[in-house]
Amino acid sequence: MTLSSEQRVKRFFPYSNLRPYQLEASTFIYDVFKEGGIGLLSAPCGIGKSIAALAAYLAAREEAGGFRVLVLTRTKNQAEIYSRELRALRERVGVEVAAAIFKSKMEMCLKVGEDEKLRGVGYQDFLRYCGGLKRRLHGRRCEYYEAAVIEGWRPTVKARRLVESLVREGASMPDEVYEACKEESLCPYEVTKFLASRADLIIGNYNYALLPPVRASVLSRARIKLGSTAAVFDEAHSLPRYVIDLFSDELSTRSMKRALEEAERFGVDVSLTRVLAAFKDVVEELGHEAYSELGVDEEKIVDPIRVLRDVASRTELEDLEEVVDVLNHLEDEGERIRQLKAAEGKPPTSYIARCASFLADWATATESFYAAYVKAVRRGEELYFRLGLKCLDPSPAASVINGFRTAVLMSGTLWSPEYYMDVLGLDKTRCRQLSLPYPFPRRNRALIVDLASTSKYERRGEMLWSKVAFRLNTLLRALKGRAAIYTPSYEVLREVASRLSSDRPLLVEDERTKVVEALEHLRRHPDAVVMGVAGGKLSEGVDFTDAEGKGLLSAVIMVGLPYPKRNQLHEALVEHYRSRFGGLAVEYAREAPCINALAQVAGRLIRGPEDRGAVIIMDYRAMRPRFRARLPEDWREDIKGRRSLERIIEDLASLGLVEASFLAKA
């Protein structure tokens, strides 16, 4: 008997009740895998995409031969969901999937586990420290690495035996692997790499596909070829920004100063450090120019050739090549210092290594999709400067997706599939897409636009912020339950937060805020409010739910619309996109990121069928026909514009979201 696609995937679901549209999602992925295409799946939160993807993979593998799948996630949380589903498959369906699950190298490192000092160092410092130990730089080594790997690529007998027994026992959860490795004194990260060559399913973060050195070290080592492997990119709405952030970086004059002090302390040859000193001087001069022209926190585009010529002439070096050569030597010195510090029992950090590596990358990033800039920053009384490199275009890195045998990009909010295909440089001839409807009762969700507010740049000022704060204060007095308020930028966040007079427990995001603190704050206080920036850490990939998975929020309030800031970097992006997409440049540089950020913010509200709440967008521009046309169908149908606060409160009351005491007074 021939089974339909639905029947095939259904056999691999570990739960008796399928969620609304879950089967459609799974069947779509199955068909994409079978055909070898690239699928873009927009399936709202709550559909259960992770198990839908795993079931689709198992069904497709059964039919199309034993290919591997690489599941790539952005956050640790997402990876843990897949681990849980694998366990459910093992326990409920009896399907054993050989898996290799990568956590971050630092989390998997036995040395970090046993040495308190290592836990506090930055990730880049840790990677370099580990790399130095593996290469026995300066006479120091890692015994766990040497017990696991021979000649830089082969497993030792001990490592091979452990991998065999892990495969036999089906023990592939990261904690199980870590404990087994600890017992045998083997590096868990290296063992997981060996495990990958035996696995059907590999779970890791996006870097395993997107960063060439990581791809080479993990996939090539396991002899995994992209052309015969499937990939699932989870939360794929974040891919463009993830890639841009991955290939962008900044270095401050503070770090350069510390590097020069470090050089003096460790006796680094002045013929090397003078290049660093020259960079610092040039950046400070350009930074002062940027400050007087634009103020703080505003990027000013600079010409890298001019900067490098200036550095070369101040140091009497011939040309760019010599500058980079000196920087490479300086980086080696930094590594020597790192190992010296480690030998002295200090954290293995080196400002010199960090600065030299950044500057060498900065100097050689000559492609047209990079923009170089300086900006002034103020912390307290101190004014200092940052030199930066911004990647404008994710497609050179992201188009690796085309190399996979088949791939699925899925998210709750892939609202503009064309945008993702274009900016990620996907092969459109292989792409197909599916957009699934909102799965929960729409009567439990209000979508309201406050027509009397905006965050439009030209309107910003005392009058606007006072008005916005007044409306917010009134809404917070009326609302029953918890709220999350988002703003387009930290600047707006500060303006609005400073004018709030509500006596609700308030947590305002800053650079030190941890997601877990915001979650605890919401769980602890039934009337809590969190404030954050759209696109920031409290707006994406965060589950504001209680222990039972029920949504905690009664309202998500977006103050204004989260358009990207208009500045010189943004202009450079528009120009670059104009050369790639012509008339779609503004759409892709401005409108699509705004819609994406709004979708993420709104996605914090309803997490299950029982949840009820309101999304309030305080910006009249959200009701403009061109803006609404970009929203999904259920939004277009349900969204309502309200000019008066009374009408908004009536809408909230109709969902039972207004305090009785407020209604009594009204």
Ligand code: SF4
């Ligand atoms: S080789 Fe493994 S155990 Fe050794 S430092 Fe690196 S990650 Fe840690």
